[in-house]
Amino acid sequence: MLQQVEEKRIGLSYVRPDGTLTDEGRAVWRRIDDEKKMLFYRWMTMARLFDRRSIILQRQGRIGTFAPLEGQEAAQVGSAMALSKEDWIFPTYREHGVQMVLGMPLNLILLYWMGRVEGWRPPELLRLLPPSVPIATQLPHAAGAAWASKLRGERSVAVAYFGDGATSEGDFHEACNFAGVFRLPVIFFCQNNGYAISVPFSRQSATPTVAEKAAAYAFPGIRVDGNDVLAVYEAMVRAIERARNGEGPTLIEAVTYRHGAHTTADDPARYRSEEEAREWVQRRDPLKRYRALLRSEGLLTEAEEREWEEECRRRIDRAVKEAEAEKAAPPTHMFDHVFATPVASLQRQRREWEGDGRA
Amino acid sequence: MLQQVEEKRIGLSYVRPDGTLTDEGRAVWRRIDDEKKMLFYRWMTMARLFDRRSIILQRQGRIGTFAPLEGQEAAQVGSAMALSKEDWIFPTYREHGVQMVLGMPLNLILLYWMGRVEGWRPPELLRLLPPSVPIATQLPHAAGAAWASKLRGERSVAVAYFGDGATSEGDFHEACNFAGVFRLPVIFFCQNNGYAISVPFSRQSATPTVAEKAAAYAFPGIRVDGNDVLAVYEAMVRAIERARNGEGPTLIEAVTYRHGAHTTADDPARYRSEEEAREWVQRRDPLKRYRALLRSEGLLTEAEEREWEEECRRRIDRAVKEAEAEKAAPPTHMFDHVFATPVASLQRQRREWEGDGRA
Amino acid sequence: MPERTMVQAINDALSVALEKDPRVVVMGEDVGKNGGVFRVTEGLWHRFGDDRVIDTPLSESGIIGTAIGLAVGGMLPVAEIQFMGFIYPAFEQVVSHAARFRTRTQGTFPLPLVIRAPYGGGIRAPELHSDSTEALFVHTPGLKVVAPSTPYDAKGLLLASIQDPDPVIFLEPMKVYRTHRQEVPEGWYEVPIGRARKVREGEDVTILAWGAMVPVAEKTADAWAKDGVSCEVIDLRSLYPIDEDAIIESVKKTGRAVIVHEAPRTGGLGGELTALINERAFLWLEAPVTRVTGYDVPVPYFALEDAFRPDVRRVSEAVRQVINF
Amino acid sequence: MPERTMVQAINDALSVALEKDPRVVVMGEDVGKNGGVFRVTEGLWHRFGDDRVIDTPLSESGIIGTAIGLAVGGMLPVAEIQFMGFIYPAFEQVVSHAARFRTRTQGTFPLPLVIRAPYGGGIRAPELHSDSTEALFVHTPGLKVVAPSTPYDAKGLLLASIQDPDPVIFLEPMKVYRTHRQEVPEGWYEVPIGRARKVREGEDVTILAWGAMVPVAEKTADAWAKDGVSCEVIDLRSLYPIDEDAIIESVKKTGRAVIVHEAPRTGGLGGELTALINERAFLWLEAPVTRVTGYDVPVPYFALEDAFRPDVRRVSEAVRQVINF
Ligand SMILES: Cc1ncc(C[n+]2csc(CCOP(=O)(O)OP(=O)(O)O)c2C)c(N)n1
Ligand SMILES: Cc1ncc(C[n+]2csc(CCOP(=O)(O)OP(=O)(O)O)c2C)c(N)n1
Numbered sequence A, B: 001m002l003q004q005v006e007e008k009r010i011g012l013s014y015v016r017p018d019g020t021l022t023d024e025g026r027a028v029w030r031r032i033d034d035e036k037k038m039l040f041y042r043w044m045t046m047a048r049l050f051d052r053r054s055i056i057l058q059r060q061g062r063i064g065t066f067a068p069l070e071g072q073e074a075a076q077v078g079s080a081m082a083l084s085k086e087d088w089i090f091p092t093y094r095e096h097g098v099q100m101v102l103g104m105p106l107n108l109i110l111l112y113w114m115g116r117v118e119g120w121r122p123p124e125l126l127r128l129l130p131p132s133v134p135i136a137t138q139l140p141h142a143a144g145a146a147w148a149s150k151l152r153g154e155r156s157v158a159v160a161y162f163g164d165g166a167t168s169e170g171d172f173h174e175a176c177n178f179a180g181v182f183r184l185p186v187i188f189f190c191q192n193n194g195y196a197i198s199v200p201f202s203r204q205s206a207t208p209t210v211a212e213k214a215a216a217y218a219f220p221g222i223r224v225d226g227n228d229v230l231a232v233y234e235a236m237v238r239a240i241e242r243a244r245n246g247e248g249p250t251l252i253e254a255v256t257y258r259h260g261a262h263t264t265a266d267d268p269a270r271y272r273s274e275e276e277a278r279e280w281v282q283r284r285d286p287l288k289r290y291r292a293l294l295r296s297e298g299l300l301t302e303a304e305e306r307e308w309e310e311e312c313r314r315r316i317d318r319a320v321k322e323a324e325a326e327k328a329a330p331p332t333h334m335f336d337h338v339f340a341t342p343v344a345s346l347q348r349q350r351r352e353w354e355g356d357g358r359a
Numbered sequence C, D: 001m002p003e004r005t006m007v008q009a010i011n012d013a014l015s016v017a018l019e020k021d022p023r024v025v026v027m028g029e030d031v032g033k034n035g036g037v038f039r040v041t042e043g044l045w046h047r048f049g050d051d052r053v054i055d056t057p058l059s060e061s062g063i064i065g066t067a068i069g070l071a072v073g074g075m076l077p078v079a080e081i082q083f084m085g086f087i088y089p090a091f092e093q094v095v096s097h098a099a100r101f102r103t104r105t106q107g108t109f110p111l112p113l114v115i116r117a118p119y120g121g122g123i124r125a126p127e128l129h130s131d132s133t134e135a136l137f138v139h140t141p142g143l144k145v146v147a148p149s150t151p152y153d154a155k156g157l158l159l160a161s162i163q164d165p166d167p168v169i170f171l172e173p174m175k176v177y178r179t180h181r182q183e184v185p186e187g188w189y190e191v192p193i194g195r196a197r198k199v200r201e202g203e204d205v206t207i208l209a210w211g212a213m214v215p216v217a218e219k220t221a222d223a224w225a226k227d228g229v230s231c232e233v234i235d236l237r238s239l240y241p242i243d244e245d246a247i248i249e250s251v252k253k254t255g256r257a258v259i260v261h262e263a264p265r266t267g268g269l270g271g272e273l274t275a276l277i278n279e280r281a282f283l284w285l286e287a288p289v290t291r292v293t294g295y296d297v298p299v300p301y302f303a304l305e306d307a308f309r310p311d312v313r314r315v316s317e318a319v320r321q322v323i324n325f
């Protein structure tokens, strides 16, 4: 179902599922330097290997419930690669691909999934917010941060990442509405992977696409092949340009698919057909497709591939070690960041905790 | 501003501001029987006179803060006249025109504005809900009632009344989304009077119309001249037909204007220009326009007009007397309808109240 | 009688209700085809179909808002909010409408609506999945609030809630969803809303708890029993209305009360219960009523949640305090 | 010093803050051109322009949600919710985000945000305009909650709130918006958050109140003074953090406490205060702490609101009870 709709309405598509370039794609390809071309590949690979490793760590009980992204690498890496350090990013729980591209160390990402907030502290100057767990609630934040940028006369834009399910929440609407009314430099980046846990997009929305919803807010909505890293990157570049030029918000719908479960606690076999999943995993895989392109363009050899994968594994190994070696914060840590200056009753509660013979 | 936008995009318009019929309007006019034609006039007149009287009552301290509708009579009467007893109606605080057409006695409407909930009890079998005070929150209720009707295989439709300001709330979006996804027999009837208290529609929405927002939910949105009772009626008839035929929801935007203040506590001179108000009051008045049509069609004489106005005044006088004579509910009434069966602690609180030497 | 976990007992209650009354609809995110993220609604969609067990959009205000409309229109909706921590987007619909419809219309439009939500911590869930904000709803006149701690009570209270003509917030302690099995009768039975359950008779101190704190209270009672201190454990079950008489009777007997809840202390139900005891059993009190609660901090990420949630150690310490006062 | 009503004092505070710090923005429904439905923001839009005093869409979640983003982006938003009864659509943003941003990011992204809302009854307003649900926010760790009862405190607390690096819910009792004038200093001054105000010294009983209940408590004290009973009246002002020491000190002196609030009794702050007193002044209590509150019913339509709201008669009766216990 999803695939057909998708092919009919895709706005941007540069790299075909078989890894060949469309004519438009060829033009875009020429404008991109080789380093960036390689980084697309490298980060997508890193994201995938990190993701697979995380699932294993979860099975081993070394991290908690985990939300895998496999299949969505192009959407995440392509969009994140278009951003600058000055931009504000508001991700969800599924954006470790975005996080790592933007400079979030792998060990910190892992600490988050270990339930350890003390490990979560974005590196200095990174304008990357923690994952928003309640769906769609980060969209108004992005609009607000964009607004601040506009009021302060800064160049920065803000991006909210979210899924197809998020479009049903009131906050999606209220954020888009503010963005439209105040022409804010914000990008609403939706990874439409066809499902919100088990609920298919057709039960989420009467419109067949997310992109067309932008019409209600008088700004452009664009639907791209979310498994085509080049198309995603280009869509994002254009949206950022619009935003920086004061032309206001853009809604981007990246059509994609998660190969695996919603989280490690989920069983997709309950609600998705095997054929559907097979089609996406085998024929539309974003990484395979891009690797094929690089190969045919002579930018990547099998040896280089293997080498990079090895490097990824080494880095991930190191990150796991670092995360696991990270000294656990003492439980009293929970009292430390509620307010800038601790209030008396909380200090009393803290002493009470300590007095319980535990400190 | 508003007027220009309006004229450009109005979908349905039958009676011109000067009271003449457009060609399309003539065709519709022929299909409507004389009784209904007279009822349009009668209810619009009644609504206006009731409204004016209420403002006086408020000034005299006999009712509380009041939200006048003058200027919106065509939108309210035209839409309400299309409804049947079996339909579910979810109004706001400004819908006394709708309420009276649907059978709500005037004295009960007044009691509401006297702050007396005990007077508010819709007459038996009237599927008319109390005014929803929190903006937009009644839209999901209408969707739900329509859903119930659909699930039960009934013919009834549900209508939510709301203003232009309501379109900015998340509940507008969530209700429309449910309605679209489940193809519910619901009509979202927006009176766009250009302002939400002081905030103009241009600060409320980046789209110039409300109607076009329906595109986000894959059902039709239609923009009508809300001061043209015939156009409003016809739009509503069509929407109801669609709904009853299982074709799903419709969003109707009736473009109108409130002649007076947002409520008796408001001063519109702070945010609206005199010219704008004059244009609407003098040239676009829904009642004047329709009266002119009836006159030119030979359906109404000056004497009949005066007679009906007198009759309205008599009925309103009677309603005021009845409302003021209505025995005040005892304060303990507040304990009576919290739960079907009173809970022990509330009974204790009730006894406490009585024991305070007041009962 | 079959032995059931709480998840199974709730599933059974829903199935019994769907069968008995065609007006009952089960609705929420992932409750249909997927059978719920905790499998609470497992099998219901297959059995009762798409019009009775409804997968909704991801839209809490839409879920509760349309459920209100469904109830007005003659249905008996049982709406699931996937986790209590996600009920806040629907807060407006719950407090401004669900709670006030009957009063507003003086009974003309009552609102038979059940809102189910898994709640509380202890399962190492992500942020916001472990909230325990029952006090917000208890402070909202017009709502009933229940929180069973056993499979038997879960089924009986859920059926009573569905039967109730007023809106009920039905809280399901995730931590005990599957921890123990209990004999649960087949078919329809009700556990009345508003009645506490005496879990254990005791003489020296009353421990008040609900949800996942009940087993903690029980274990504390076990521990103290070895030292010759006898704790009376009361499972409130119903948080509004509160079974004041049961509480007061017990405290008049023991003269001492310890209240245990997961929610942060300030503004939690512990304060309300303390006030009730203070008002109705003042002269019987031999020690200050003592609260063992979550701290006044956002529920910490799960690596620290054990430090946040009351445990046997903390409850025991409170018992020691009131005994030695 | 100029004499000002509370409305004027708040207006003055906003104006002083807008002047002092270019990061301050005032935002909300009708706060700009119209000057607010209570004229609290009168003149500010004309003076500071559309980028500093911002009329927003009718969208509470949007207002608070974007205000959070503005704060993250370096602004100091002062967001108005037109009436406290309309804050519920924004509840999610307040409790899941505003309250948790600092903890979640361990101080990396603090959230300096003030949410102003007129609250409480007594002005014959329509349904839902008279809510007094401060307890919901007090029970939300990470928020500060204040409610001044005088013009002087209103200005000083608002400036302290704007200065505060953490989110503050700033509640303005509509009933006393214009009832009295008071000398209010020009320029910037702060009334510290977390400190109660002793309104009146007394020996026999402590009356705790805030917002529009403070004048009621004062009048009650007047009435009893004639009968030789001396009431100490404490205006909490700050509802979180609570000035526990001031309360405990007073109750230790008087041995008796009456708590007055407009909110419904069950789950209201009265319970919390009772618990605090019970925990920290148990042995000093000569009578049960007694609550005079709204009832456990939705705030009634205004024809009956006087019966709902605590008045001198009811508070006096409570004083009598604790004195004669
Ligand atoms: C407000 C809220 N409601 C419910 C949930 C539970 N939940 C977590 S993820 C999810 C589905 C999200 O789907 P989508 O937006 O499509 O993103 P995806 O998971 O597919 O990336 C749900 C319902 C939540 N986190 N927040
Ligand atoms: C949720 C909510 N927020 C704010 C208000 C205060 N308020 C009452 S009417 C109104 C404006 C409504 O404008 P609109 O929807 O255009 O309807 P109109 O009054 O023009 O008929 C506002 C902001 C409210 N009633 N509910």
Ligand SMILES: [Mg+2]
Pocket (backbone or CB within 6 Å): A163, A164, A165, A191, A192, A193, A194, A195, A196, A197
């Ligand atoms: Mg999805």
Ligand SMILES: [Mg+2]
Pocket (backbone or CB within 6 Å): B163, B164, B165, B191, B192, B193, B194, B195, B196, B197
């Ligand atoms: Mg309007």
